[in-house]
Structures are given as C-alpha cells and as structure tokens.
Amino acid sequence: MPEHDQEKLDAIAASMRHADDRSLTSQYFLLRYGIMTLLPRLKGPEVLELSCGEGGMTKWLGENFPRVTTVDGSPALIEKARQVVTTKNVEFQCTTFENFTPDRTFQSIIMSRILEHIEKPVELLQRIRGWLAPGGRLYIIVPNAHSLNRRIGKAMGMIQKLDELTERDQRVGHFRVYHKESLGADIVAAGLLPVHWDGIFLKPLSDAQVQDWPQNLLDAFYVVGRDLPEWCTEIYVECERAPLGS
Numbered sequence: 001m002p003e004h005d006q007e008k009l010d011a012i013a014a015s016m017r018h019a020d021d022r023s024l025t026s027q028y029f030l031l032r033y034g035i036m037t038l039l040p041r042l043k044g045p046e047v048l049e050l051s052c053g054e055g056g057m058t059k060w061l062g063e064n065f066p067r068v069t070t071v072d073g074s075p076a077l078i079e080k081a082r083q084v085v086t087t088k089n090v091e092f093q094c095t096t097f098e099n100f101t102p103d104r105t106f107q108s109i110i111m112s113r114i115l116e117h118i119e120k121p122v123e124l125l126q127r128i129r130g131w132l133a134p135g136g137r138l139y140i141i142v143p144n145a146h147s148l149n150r151r152i153g154k155a156m157g158m159i160q161k162l163d164e165l166t167e168r169d170q171r172v173g174h175f176r177v178y179h180k181e182s183l184g185a186d187i188v189a190a191g192l193l194p195v196h197w198d199g200i201f202l203k204p205l206s207d208a209q210v211q212d213w214p215q216n217l218l219d220a221f222y223v224v225g226r227d228l229p230e231w232c233t234e235i236y237v238e239c240e241r242a243p244l245g246s
Contacts, residue, residue: 029201034057035060046066048070058070097124111141115142148204164177165177187239198229200233201233
C-alpha cells in the first residue's frame, strides 16, 4: 500500500482521538448496538471484517467465530486492535480494501461505518461482490442522513440539508451521508441485492450529548429504534450477490 494512504488513514484516526471522538474506540455505545444487531445474523465459520477500528468488534468476532480476517489500511489502528484482541484466530491484513485480494471467499463480510469513507463506493462494492461465497452475505452499517438527530439538527439550523457534510463528517474523512435510497442505489449498481434492512439506535441528540447517558436509557432508545428504523442514526442492510441477468 502506498505510504501516503497509510499516513492519511493514521491521521484520520489521530484526529478523532485528539477531539475526544469516541466513535473509533472499543467503548463506543453504537459499536455495542451494532454487535447486538449482527449477533444473531452472521454466518460462520469464517468472517471477513473490513476495518478493525480499535478492535472492539474484532475482539468480539474472535471470541465467537473460529476464524476472522480483518483488513485495515492504518498500521496505527491495527496495532491498537492487536492490543484488544485476546484470541489467536484473528488474521490482520494491513492494506487498503482496493488492494486487498483474498485467496478464498467468505460467508460473512462486515463493512461497518466504512462505505461513507470510500471515494468510489460502487467500484469497491463490485470488488467485494467477488469475495462472497455462494449464499454469503455482506453486512453494511452506515450513518443515516434521515435520522432523528439530523432532522433535529436541521430544525435548529445546524445543517441546511439532511445529507449535508458536517465539520465532523469532513474531519473524519466522510465523502457522503447515505439515506436508504442512495445506499440501495449503490448496492444495486454493484450487482448486489439488499435482502434485509434495519435501523440501529434512535438517537435524539449528538454523540457528545448522549454517550454518558445511563445504560438503561441508551438501551431503551435502541429498543424503540427497532420499531422506527427509518429514523435511526444508522442504516443496517444485508446484501447477497444479485442473480445473473437481474
């Protein structure tokens, strides 16, 4: 991988930590709810994780599946994740997704909070399509432009459009904020078929305002969000390879 790509990814990771942005860490409350959503739906025995972050989900995957491969372009993040992961069944690959070339296919591929960072998402999704085993699924989680917290932010004049890139979006390297229709369009254009949609966490305020709420209150907003997926702060979708000719 070119050195400048590594430096860019490491810089984004560092900027989030310096700003006390917990969304990268293994303690992030939305990471916990993402794991709760994925838990009953992933298929083993092997899982491919695209981006390890600081290792929160990687650790959980290693504890629940016989074999895990995780790919990340940031050496700094991989080192962080290695310190969190305690099992011996996790293989770390330090490369960009665009340069990753696996020698096998996978039943389950996780792409959590990644696609919004990708400049050419359809091209990457087309590559990932080739990594899916027959009957395999790609599990995508992205921020939701139509979420309750963005709607409230727009009503307060903090943003002018629901899909507008905020200062934080730009700082952490987002190219876009998806809504269900735009995400679905990219998925279909890549030759994939959305087979299950959901939402993760009904967030009324910003991360900084809710992350220290009591656990039972956070859990309640997660439960209520299951009935209001279109308003949740994150979109969750499972995809399969579209049939030939579709």
